[in-house]
Amino acid sequence: MALNIVIMAAGKGTRMKSALPKVLHKLAGRSLLQHVLSMTDGLPAQRRIVITGHGAEQVEAAVAAPALQFVRQMPQLGTGHAIQQAVPALEGEGCTLILNGDVPLIKPATAQRLVAACGGQALVLLTIHLEDPTGYGRIIREGGGSDGPVQAIVEHKDATPAQRAIAEGYTGMMAAPTGALKRWVSQLSNNNVQGEYYLTDIVAMAVAEGVPVLGVAAPNETEVLGVNSPVQLADLERRFQREQALDLMEAGVRLADPARLDIRGQLRCGQDVEIDVNCVFEGQVSLGDGVRIGANCVIRNAEIAAGARIHEFTHIDGEKLGVKVGEGALIGPFARLRPGADLGAEVHIGNFVEVKNSTLARGAKANHLAYLGDATVGERVNYGAGSITANYDGANKHRTEIGADVHVGSNCVLIAPITIGAGATIGGGSTITKPVASGELSVARGKQLSISGWTRPTKKR
Structure with a gap:
């Protein structure tokens, strides 16, 4: 027929x-x-x-x-x-x-x-x-x-x-x-x-x-039910979201409040997943066993592996490239993962850290106020507060390669394209423009001057 x-x-x-x-x-x-x-x-x-x-x-x-x-x-x-x-x-x-x-x-x-x-x-x-x-x-x-x-x-x-x-x-x-x-x-x-x-x-x-x-x-x-007004649209939205929340809870997901959840795509959850209030999931999102999502997170097109913890106010947007978060990783609060972020197991991304089109291997950490764009980061790297990869020259993007066990001090600028060898240390406040060999200490900052007898200017009355 x-x-x-x-x-x-x-x-x-x-x-x-x-x-x-x-x-x-x-x-x-x-x-x-x-x-x-x-x-x-x-x-x-x-x-x-x-x-x-x-x-x-x-x-x-x-x-x-x-x-x-x-x-x-x-x-x-x-x-x-x-x-x-x-x-x-x-x-x-x-x-x-x-x-x-x-x-x-x-x-x-x-x-x-x-x-x-x-x-x-x-x-x-x-x-x-x-x-x-x-x-x-x-x-x-x-x-x-x-x-x-x-x-x-x-x-x-x-x-x-x-x-x-x-x-x-x-x-x-x-x-x-x-x-x-x-x-x-x-x-x-x-x-x-x-x-x-x-x-x-x-x-x-x-x-x-x-x-x-x-x-x-x-x-x-x-x-x-049809939609003829914004009021009817809002009513239908809440009916739809309530239905999805009930399906999740029937499957074993723990929702802090099913009335404060929005799914705008497909959300797949493993066992013992916990989701706090006011979270939004868009596109294709998968949460592995034991994942915990803190309050007020927005997650779009991402795969989050078992045991990962996404702390409050984290924004994850995979767009077309997607985002991957490894097992046991800790993300946030107030972190931002952009398209192409691929985080290995036990990676730590802390508050006000942004990661874009970068791979971080097991145990790498960027815990405070940092930017990693177009970078490959090895295992156990410690990436200091206030440090950035300068990946854009005004016309093209360039990559930064950071080997395993590198320590990058606070307030550093790594100007790509650049390679930092395994085990190297970058002194705080450095602007690095040349490759750093494995095991080396590299410091690139102006010499500190101390001037005695200096008087601070006063405001003219």
Whole structure:
């Protein structure tokens, strides 16, 4: 059976009060539309079609992907009008699954239930029972009961007071026989309060033709909640984060407060991981067994090995190159690891130390107020407070090579490209411009002068 997936993403989102198209607003670090598209990756669709309208070029550029097709709805004259634009792109006579680009948290299992129930033969509506279904189209069932065949959907603005009392609402998502869907949407009328072409009017057409119309209930409210305002977006964000926090705790992760955690990507955790409050994880992050993350850390695209401790207020951003932290390493507080930082086992990176595109071997330490950029640092190196690698000459980056057991004193400048041999010592306050051989002491600073009888200037009155 051929499966088409159509995602409606043409709306302006006036209540968002933003120049950004509604479907591009982010939830957990990804756009609403990208959440829906990612969900469909696991479905065996022959066509995936996104209907764009408001901000079409921006939306299409943001989510463009191979085998993803776009059609435009200009102007936007209702949901039925949107599907009319997609009809020429529909393939085969199987099933068409219709989703909303501003309903980001629908699960693959729910979408699969709709497709399976449709089977290319029935019109299947995803419904939800709500205490307050204001704004939802109401499901009208035969005999007025809660489990009879579906007879129609009445939009909230067109519903009578009795119909508005119905608790079962239509979520805006359905699966329909493709051939019948093409026929039905071609017959739609805009004779209603809004003057729009309602997709929901196809229910009455299906009933008239004797096509089964089924209502499949969503597992929970969160899966079908849409975003129309910043308030709703924030509510959905917290629902999503709470769900992820519960999954982590079920897997054994200790969270100091599940309400103060944000995962904006994929977080994989080993055994006995502890995460304190107000931590943000973005991109791909893995935490090995026994890792402890202090409060107020931001970690993006990083691998942190077993037993490492990330102290409070540490910022780790691997971007495309990634960051690796070895077993038993101690990082922070107030440390910054940038792309390409590769730290071995038991490395110490202390407060206000920045590491970028550098490799530090086992046991190396930079405990205070230092910068290591484009450097290779050997085992057990002690890198002094206030020291930096001067890796940029104004046009190109250069590397610094520091051998094992080197001691770099405080407030040193190592001007790359340069090599410091194993076991060498760099005297505090030195600016090093030439290679230092293994075991040597190198000092490069002005001679200290002491002047007796000197009088400090006084301010003129």
